[in-house]
Amino acid sequence: MTQTTFDRVERRTVAVEVRERLIEAIRNGELIAGTALPAERVLCEQFNVARTSVREAIQGLATAGFIERRGNRAFVVEVVPGLELALDSRKATVRNLFEVRRVIEPAMAGLVALRAPEHVRREIADLASRHASGIDEFRLIDRQFHQMIASACDNPVLSEVYSKALASLFNSEEFASLLYAENNKEEVSNIVESSSHAHVEIAEALLAGDQVRTEKAVAAHLRDVEARMLERLI
Amino acid sequence: MTQTTFDRVERRTVAVEVRERLIEAIRNGELIAGTALPAERVLCEQFNVARTSVREAIQGLATAGFIERRGNRAFVVEVVPGLELALDSRKATVRNLFEVRRVIEPAMAGLVALRAPEHVRREIADLASRHASGIDEFRLIDRQFHQMIASACDNPVLSEVYSKALASLFNSEEFASLLYAENNKEEVSNIVESSSHAHVEIAEALLAGDQVRTEKAVAAHLRDVEARMLERLI
DNA sequence: TGCCTTGGTCTGACAATCAGACCCAAGCCA
DNA sequence: TGGCTTGGGTCTGATTGTCAGACCAAGGCA
Numbered sequence: 193m194t195q196t197t198f199d200r201v202e203r204r205t206v207a208v209e210v211r212e213r214l215i216e217a218i219r220n221g222e223l224i225a226g227t228a229l230p231a232e233r234v235l236c237e238q239f240n241v242a243r244t245s246v247r248e249a250i251q252g253l254a255t256a257g258f259i260e261r262r263g264n265r266a267f268v269v270e271v272v273p274g275l276e277l278a279l280d281s282r283k284a285t286v287r288n289l290f291e292v293r294r295v296i297e298p299a300m301a302g303l304v305a306l307r308a309p310e311h312v313r314r315e316i317a318d319l320a321s322r323h324a325s326g327i328d329e330f331r332l333i334d335r336q337f338h339q340m341i342a343s344a345c346d347n348p349v350l351s352e353v354y355s356k357a358l359a360s361l362f363n364s365e366e367f368a369s370l371l372y373a374e375n376n377k378e379e380v381s382n383i384v385e386s387s388s389h390a391h392v393e394i395a396e397a398l399l400a401g402d403q404v405r406t407e408k409a410v411a412a413h414l415r416d417v418e419a420r421m422l423e424r425l426i
Numbered sequence: 427m428t429q430t431t432f433d434r435v436e437r438r439t440v441a442v443e444v445r446e447r448l449i450e451a452i453r454n455g456e457l458i459a460g461t462a463l464p465a466e467r468v469l470c471e472q473f474n475v476a477r478t479s480v481r482e483a484i485q486g487l488a489t490a491g492f493i494e495r496r497g498n499r500a501f502v503v504e505v506v507p508g509l510e511l512a513l514d515s516r517k518a519t520v521r522n523l524f525e526v527r528r529v530i531e532p533a534m535a536g537l538v539a540l541r542a543p544e545h546v547r548r549e550i551a552d553l554a555s556r557h558a559s560g561i562d563e564f565r566l567i568d569r570q571f572h573q574m575i576a577s578a579c580d581n582p583v584l585s586e587v588y589s590k591a592l593a594s595l596f597n598s599e600e601f602a603s604l605l606y607a608e609n610n611k612e613e614v615s616n617i618v619e620s621s622s623h624a625h626v627e628i629a630e631a632l633l634a635g636d637q638v639r640t641e642k643a644v645a646a647h648l649r650d651v652e653a654r655m656l657e658r659l660i
Numbered sequence: 661t662g663c664c665t666t667g668g669t670c671t672g673a674c675a676a677t678c679a680g681a682c683c684c685a686a687g688c689c690a
Numbered sequence: 691t692g693g694c695t696t697g698g699g700t701c702t703g704a705t706t707g708t709c710a711g712a713c714c715a716a717g718g719c720a
Contacts (some may be wrong), residue, residue: 496689
C-alpha cells in the first residue's frame with residue numbers, strides 16, 4: 193500500500209469568505225443588479241466580523257467588477273460579470289435541472305409510497321391541501337412539501353442528493369427572475385395553481401400507498417412546471 | 427422583496443484545515459489505524475504550510491483522540507473515535523449509497539445510449555475492454571468508466587450530482603476496508619472479475635444505442651456489486 | 661439647512677502564520 | 691555500543707490578518 197500524500201492547503205481569510213458570500217448573493221439574485229449593497233456596519237454585524245474585513249471584501253468586489261461606488265454607497269453593477277449567459281444556455285440549465293429532478297423525484301416519491309408509515313403520508317397530504325395566500329407563502333409550502341417527501345424516503349443519502357439539486361434550482365437566477373418579475377404575475381399565478389393541484393394528486397397517491405400512481409403523478413407535475421418555466425424564458 | 431441577510435462567517439485557520447484533512451485521511455483509510463503519521467517536516471511540505479501550523483493541527487488530533495505519541499512519532503490510534511459504527515449502520519450506509527446509484531445510474535446510462543455520439547460510445551467500450559493488472563489499476567479504470575458515462579449523458583448537473591454520490595461510496599471506510607483487507611483477497615478478485623464482465627455488457631448495450639438494454643445491464647451490475655459488498659461486511 | 665447615515669482613514673492590540681535556528685531524544689545500522 | 695540520521699520540541703522575530711474603536715468627511719433626506 194503506497195504512502196499517502198496531501199494536497200496543499202490555502203490560507204483562507206475572513207475577507208475572502210465574505211467576498212465570496214457577497215458574490216454568491218449577487219449571482220443567485222439575492223442582491224439585485226443596480227441596487228445598493230447593505231451598509232458596511234450592517235454587513236459586519238451580520239457576518240460577525242470586523243469592519244476592516246468587510247471593507248477588504250468590498251474592495252475585492254469593486255476590483256473584480258461586481259460593484260461600483262456612487263455617492264457614498266456601493267451598488268451592484270447593472271451587468272454582473274459572468275452572468276450574461278445566452279438564452280439558450282439558460283434554458284439548457286433549467287432543462288438540465290429538471291432532467292435531474294425527473295431522474296430522482298419519481299423514484300424517490302415511489303419509495304415514500306412504499307415505505308413511509310401512514311401518519312407520515314397523512315402529514316404530507318395535509319401540507320399539500322394547505323392554501324397559500326401569495327407567492328412567498330407558496331414557495332415556503334412548496335419547499336416543505338418536497339423536503340418532506342425527501343425525508344420520508346428512508347434514505348438520507350438520496351434525500352441529501354435531492355435537496356442539493358432542488359436548492360440549485362431554487363437559487364438559480366432563472367427561477368428568481370421568473371417569480372418576481374412584474375410582468376409574469378399571471379403566469380406565476382397559473383404555476384402556483386397548477387402546482388397546488390399536482391401536489392394534491394401526488395399526496396393522494398402517496399396516501400393510497402400506490403407506487404406506480406405516485407411516480408406518474410410526480411412525473412406529470414415536473415413536465416408541467418418545466419414547460420411553463422421554459423415558456424416564460426424570453 | 428425583502429432585504430437579504432447574511433449568516434456569520436467563522437474564522438478558518440490553516441491549522442484547522444490541516445487537522446480536518448488528516449482526520450478525513452484517517453476516516454477513509456488512507457492513514458491506517460496503528461501506523462505512524464508522516465513526519466511533521468514532510469507534512470508541512472506537502473500541505474505547503476509552516477511547521478508550527480502542522481504542529482498545531484497534530485496537537486488538535488492528539489487532544490481529540492485520533493493519534494497518540496509513542497517514542498518520537500505520532501501514531502493513529504488503533505480504535506478511531508466515531509468509527510465503531512454498528513454493523514447494521516454500516517450496511518445501511520452501503521445500501522443507501524447503492525440505492526442512490528440505482529435511482530441515477532440506469533437513467534443516466536440510458537441517456538448516454540440515446541444521446542452520445544458513436545465515437546464517444548466507442549471510447550467507453552474501449553475502456554471497458556481494458557484488462558486491469560491489479561486492484562489499484564482496476565479502481566482507476568472503474569472510476570474512469572463510470573465518470574466517462576456520466577460525462578457523456580449531456581447533462582452537467584446530473585453528471586455532477588452522480589459524481590458526488592460516487593465519491594461518497596469510494597471514500598467510505600466500508601469500501602476501503604473491503605478492498606484492502608488481506609482476508610478479502612479472493613472476494614475482491616471475484617468483484618473485479620464480475621465488474622469487468624458487467625462493464626463489457628454495459629458498453630455493448632451503449633454501443634448498440636439500446637436504452638432499455640443499457641438500463642437493464644447497469645441495474646444488474648449494481649445489484650451484483652451491492653450484494654457482494656454487503657455479504658462481506660462481517 | 662441640519663441631522664443622521666455612511667464611507668474613509670487611522671490606531672493600537674491581538675492572533676495566526678511564516679521561516680529558520682538550535683537542541684535533545686529516539687531510532688537505526690554497522 | 692557508537693555514530694549518524696531522523697524526528698520532535700522550543701524559541702525568535704517578522705509579517706499578515708483581524709479586531710474594536712475613534713474621528714472626520716461626504717452624501718442623503720426631511
